[in-house]
Amino acid sequence: MPQSPYPAAYPAGSDPAFTLGTGPAGATPATLAALGRPILHHLDPAFGTLYQETVELLQLAFETGPSPVILQGEAVVGLEAAAASLIGSGDVVLNLVSGMYGRGYGGWARRYAREVIEVEVPYDSAVPAARVAEAFRSRPDITRRQRGALRDALRHRQRPGHDRGCRGGARSAAHRRCGRFVRRHAL
Numbered sequence: 001m002p003q004s005p006y007p008a009a010y011p012a013g014s015d016p017a018f019t020l021g022t023g024p025a026g027a028t029p030a031t032l033a034a035l036g037r038p039i040l041h042h043l044d045p046a047f048g049t050l051y052q053e054t055v056e057l058l059q060l061a062f063e064t065g066p067s068p069v070i071l072q073g074e075a076v077v078g079l080e081a082a083a084a085s086l087i088g089s090g091d092v093v094l095n096l097v098s099g100m101y102g103r104g105y106g107g108w109a110r111r112y113a114r115e116v117i118e119v120e121v122p123y124d125s126a127v128p129a130a131r132v133a134e135a136f137r138s139r140p141d142i143t144r145r146q147r148g149a150l151r152d153a154l155r156h157r158q159r160p161g162h163d164r165g166c167r168g169g170a171r172s173a174a175h176r177r178c179g180r181f182v183r184r185h186a187l
Contacts, residue, residue: 076104083108090114091143094135096127117142 027035040047051070058068071077083105087093093113095106097120109116117139119131136142 076101079105080108083112086145087112088143092117092139092141094119094132094139094142096132097121098125098127099123113143 040050054070055067058064058070062068069081071081079101087109089112091113092115093109095102095109095116095118097103097106097118102120106116106118117135119127119135121127121131
């Protein structure tokens with residue numbers, strides 16, 4: 001086999017360095033070993049069971065009656081689905097833009113919203129909280145949506161007594177929801 005003109009990304013036999021960059025990227029030996037295992041085919045009954053358990057967790061997290069749809073694809077598929085599912089024709093959307101994904105989300109939001117207001121900063125910069133607060137102050141008509149068991153469970157976890165009530169004999173509805181997340185996800 002001919003030698004590559006490009007240097008190896010990682011020395012042979014070593015794990016790659018952790019980066020937050022997108023691919024192509026190296027993989028750890030554990031990841032490569034997992035990729036070598038047989039694939040759970042979508043027609044396998046075990047896959048159906050796993051899928052149903054995942055759907056039930058999502059229903060619990062988002063407090064939804066209808067079963068959510070799990071999309072296979074890269075992350076932007078989920079962002080586009082969120083825009084299509086959550087933005088109504090009368091909504092005013094506040095879109096934070098600090099790079100190409102924020103800009104892209106704005107494009108999806110414009111398909112569905114009455115208006116999109118953008119707070120933009122240079123690429124790879126953080127949007128200052130003060131600018132977000134100012135946008136909400138100056139435009140009280142910006143649509144606000146905030147609900148769900150996951151949000152409640154995460155808030156509940158920050159309260160005193162969380163560990164006592166949620167890991168065992170849960171009492172309140174918040175304790176029960178949080179307890180289910182704690183047990184299923186080892187939070």
